[in-house]
Amino acid sequence: MRKRTVNALGVALATSLTAALPTLAQAETVKVGMITTLSGGGSGLGIDVRDGFLLAITGSDDIELIIEDDQRKPDVAVQIADKMIQSDKVDVLTGIIFSNLAMAVVPAAVNQGKFYLSPNAGPSALAGKGCHENYFNVAWQNDNLHEAAGGYANSAGHANSFILAPNYPAGKDALTGYKRYYTGKLAGELYTKLGQTDYAAEIAQIRASDADSVYFFLPGGMGISFMKQWSQSGIELPVIGPAFSFDQGILSAVGDAALGVRNTSQWSKDLDNEANRKFVADFQAQYGRLPSLYASQGYDTGKLLLSAMSKASVNDADAFRTALEAADFASTRGSFAFDSSHHPIQDIYVREVVREGDVLTNTIVSRALEQHSNVYAAECAM
Amino acid sequence: MSAGLVAEQLLNGLQFGVMLFLMSAGLTLVFGVMGLINLAHGSLYMVGAYAAALVAGWTGSFWAGLAASLMAAAIAGALVEMVVLRRLYRRDHLDQVLATFALILMFSEGTRWLFGAFPLYLNVPASLSGTVLLPMGIVYSKYRLAIIVCGMAVALGLFILIGRTRLGVRIRAGQSDRQMIAALGVDIATLYTVVFALGAALAGLAGALVGAIQSVEVGMGEPVLILAFVVIVIGGIGSIKGALVGAILVGMTDTMGRFLLPVMFKNFMDGATASSVGSALASMLIYIVMATVLIFRPSGLYGKPA
Numbered sequence: 177m178r179k180r181t182v183n184a185l186g187v188a189l190a191t192s193l194t195a196a197l198p199t200l201a202q203a204e205t206v207k208v209g210m211i212t213t214l215s216g217g218g219s220g221l222g223i224d225v226r227d228g229f230l231l232a233i234t235g236s237d238d239i240e241l242i243i244e245d246d247q248r249k250p251d252v253a254v255q256i257a258d259k260m261i262q263s264d265k266v267d268v269l270t271g272i273i274f275s276n277l278a279m280a281v282v283p284a285a286v287n288q289g290k291f292y293l294s295p296n297a298g299p300s301a302l303a304g305k306g307c308h309e310n311y312f313n314v315a316w317q318n319d320n321l322h323e324a325a326g327g328y329a330n331s332a333g334h335a336n337s338f339i340l341a342p343n344y345p346a347g348k349d350a351l352t353g354y355k356r357y358y359t360g361k362l363a364g365e366l367y368t369k370l371g372q373t374d375y376a377a378e379i380a381q382i383r384a385s386d387a388d389s390v391y392f393f394l395p396g397g398m399g400i401s402f403m404k405q406w407s408q409s410g411i412e413l414p415v416i417g418p419a420f421s422f423d424q425g426i427l428s429a430v431g432d433a434a435l436g437v438r439n440t441s442q443w444s445k446d447l448d449n450e451a452n453r454k455f456v457a458d459f460q461a462q463y464g465r466l467p468s469l470y471a472s473q474g475y476d477t478g479k480l481l482l483s484a485m486s487k488a489s490v491n492d493a494d495a496f497r498t499a500l501e502a503a504d505f506a507s508t509r510g511s512f513a514f515d516s517s518h519h520p521i522q523d524i525y526v527r528e529v530v531r532e533g534d535v536l537t538n539t540i541v542s543r544a545l546e547q548h549s550n551v552y553a554a555e556c557a558m
Numbered sequence: 559m560s561a562g563l564v565a566e567q568l569l570n571g572l573q574f575g576v577m578l579f580l581m582s583a584g585l586t587l588v589f590g591v592m593g594l595i596n597l598a599h600g601s602l603y604m605v606g607a608y609a610a611a612l613v614a615g616w617t618g619s620f621w622a623g624l625a626a627s628l629m630a631a632a633i634a635g636a637l638v639e640m641v642v643l644r645r646l647y648r649r650d651h652l653d654q655v656l657a658t659f660a661l662i663l664m665f666s667e668g669t670r671w672l673f674g675a676f677p678l679y680l681n682v683p684a685s686l687s688g689t690v691l692l693p694m695g696i697v698y699s700k701y702r703l704a705i706i707v708c709g710m711a712v713a714l715g716l717f718i719l720i721g722r723t724r725l726g727v728r729i730r731a732g733q734s735d736r737q738m739i740a741a742l743g744v745d746i747a748t749l750y751t752v753v754f755a756l757g758a759a760l761a762g763l764a765g766a767l768v769g770a771i772q773s774v775e776v777g778m779g780e781p782v783l784i785l786a787f788v789v790i791v792i793g794g795i796g797s798i799k800g801a802l803v804g805a806i807l808v809g810m811t812d813t814m815g816r817f818l819l820p821v822m823f824k825n826f827m828d829g830a831t832a833s834s835v836g837s838a839l840a841s842m843l844i845y846i847v848m849a850t851v852l853i854f855r856p857s858g859l860y861g862k863p864a
Binding site for chain 2: 219343398
């Protein structure tokens with residue numbers, strides 16, 4: 177179990193990217209280590225981040241990419257990071273999906289002078305007091321999408337929400353984020369077991385309450401289970417969730433039960449800007465499936481890296497950092513900038529699950545939060 | 559809190575218990591008859607769910623998927639028994655744990671390799687979709703009710719099979735003295751394969767039934783496997799009756815704990831803390847029950863004293 181598994185596809189792609197292209201004298205290669213989840217539960221997320229990132233850097237001959245699978249285990253992620261830093265001598269690390277793994281890897285890596293570009297996890301511990309000049313989050317601070325959902329619930333006229341999330345740090349952040357913006361009453365607040373797959377007991381309590389809406393944060397298989405059981409329960413209350421439970425990778429598994437659900441996201445397939453149109457078309461052409469928000473985050477991470485590389489040498493850390501801070505790239509999200517704590521300032525949208533032909537996907541309904549940063553930014557002394 | 563809500567939660571507990579019974583019946587049979595610890599039982603549950611999702615996807619019929627889940631899991635079980643496990647009966651339990659743990663990894667990564675990392679779709683059949691109105695004003699999911707009925711029917715079938723048929727006599731004989739029944743001319747190798755395939759088919763059935771209301775994905779079997787082990791330890795290893803009683807006890811304890819503990823804590827703390835503490839304690843509750851049972855009955859409720 178402790179043996180590191182090198183993803184064959186990733187390595188093949190990485191070597192073809194570097195080996196096929198002659199190293200030009202003036203081009204200086206940047207070594208990038210990608211640690212992400214490619215096997216077991218949660219691997220769909222890592223695969224999308226990886227594919228989005230690879231798509232973004234296609235055609236660039238200056239990146240040497242090493243990809244390894246963290247198996248969603250913090251100890252494995254730490255071993256890989258040590259190896260990448262000490263023996264592979266990478267300049268930039270990226271790829272981690274889950275917040276607990278990010279907490280195990282990121283602080284040590286940035287303190288050794290490496291840059292870390294997060295394509296997903298944005299724990300609050302790395303956002304405020306724990307911020308670091310070499311840590312950049314290209315996705316969101318963990319609370320963001322939940323805050324947007326709380327704001328949306330107000331505007332949709334919900335005044336008595338029933339909220340639930342798994343009993344672990346990100347679950348508590350989620351409900352805290354929701355309550356930070358939501359102004360109505362709570363019909364109930366439940367913490368479920370992490371990894372729980374049967375929600376009969378929770379659904380019965382929602383039925384017995386006088387709630388007018390339900391907000392849930394149940395990532396991955398938990399959300400699929402909840403939505404399927406919810407649709408069998410015959411309760412007809414509006415459901416709101418963050419994009420994680422209604423994204424492209426899992427919609428097909430939820431099926432029609434998801435139709436019409438409103439969810440909050442910083443990205444959607446139908447965002448109307450040139451970078452996004454190109455990304456969606458290229459992703460489909462390359463991989464034969466619709467991109468997810470994770471893929472868009474991986475793609476933006478790749479584009480951010482390329483933009484910094486075109487301005488400064490990675491060996492000049494201060495110049496490279498300034499180049500990253502400028503975020504001078506065409507994001508799939510349209511407007512994108514970093515705040516003082518290196519987290520995104522971006523719009524967050526409300527999407528609705530719709531059927532297009534025979535696939536389920538999302539379409540933007542409204543904008544929930546405009547140019548949104550995060551509440552911890554002010555605590556960051558950088 | 560109305561009486562209707564409590565009754566509905568009791569039904570939920572029963573349904574969860576019945577599902578656990580399908581899972582643990584096979585596990586306890588295999589352990590009881592062959593003395594084999596099979597960690598890969600959860601993988602057979604996953605095989606059943608995947609087979610059901612694929613066949614239901616191709617044919618559009620949930621029932622064809624259900625039949626496929628039984629067959630696929632039984633075939634996978636029989637193959638595993640003949641190719642790998644047969645060599646392990648005389649070995650130490652630790653060797654068995656190691657080998658069957660390797661099987662989990664092979665099943666998981668093999669499934670991911672064949673069918674991808676994204677969860678598959680499997681939905682309840684239209685005829686069982688929606689709710690029924692039960693006495694006391696309980697609105698209950700038809701499908702969950704069907705799981706209860708199906709699980710009870712399987713339990714009855716197993717009691718008849720073990721208690722009333724020739725195969726059952728052989729299984730019970732194998733449990734008490736395997737050398738003796740081999741000496742009496744029973745083909746013990748075939749008997750073991752049949753028992754293992756039967757246990758696998760039950761796990762596959764549980765996977766397919768549950769897959770329709772949960773997520774069909776790689777690694778779905780492992781959390782259930784742990785609960786199934788708790789069930790057979792409480793019930794007494796090798797006893798089908800113990801598995802049934804243990805499963806319903808665990809199902810009830812878990813569901814009612816999740817429901818009642820947060821309500822109880824709300825009397826003396828604020829909502830969010832009560833829910834968090836209640837939920838944490840509820841997830842420990844079945845292990846507390848297991849420990850308590852083991853203090854008074856070290857070999858489980860219906861186990862034979864070691």
